[in-house]
Amino acid sequence: GTLVGQFTIGGMTCAACVNSVEGILRNLPGVKRAVVALATSLGEVEYDPTVISRDDIVNAIEDAGFEASLVQ
Ligand code: 9UX
Incomplete structure (x- = not known):
C-alpha cells in the first residue's frame, strides 16, 4: 500500500527550486508521486512505507539544502 505525507519545505525561492525538490523526491526509491x-x-x-520512511524523505530534502519537516 501507499501513504501520503505532507511536508513543509523551507528555502525555496523560485520555480527552479520547486522543480529541483520535485525531481529529488521523484527519484527516491519508494516515492510514487510528489x-x-x-x-x-x-x-x-505518496510513498511506499515498506521502502522509504517519512524521516528518509525529510533527510533527502535537507541533503539538497532545503529545510523540511513533517506536517502532523
Ligand atoms: Mo532559483 Mo532555488 O534561481 O535553489 S533554483 S533560488
Whole structure:
C-alpha cells in the first residue's frame, strides 16, 4: 500500500527550486508521486512505507539544502 505525507519545505525561492525538490523526491526509491507548491511551501508525497520512511524523505530534502519537516 501507499501513504501520503505532507511536508513543509523551507528555502525555496523560485520555480527552479520547486522543480529541483520535485525531481529529488521523484527519484527516491519508494516515492510514487510528489507535488511541491512554492506559494505554500508544502510538498505532498505518496510513498511506499515498506521502502522509504517519512524521516528518509525529510533527510533527502535537507541533503539538497532545503529545510523540511513533517506536517502532523
Ligand atoms: Mo532559483 Mo532555488 O534561481 O535553489 S533554483 S533560488
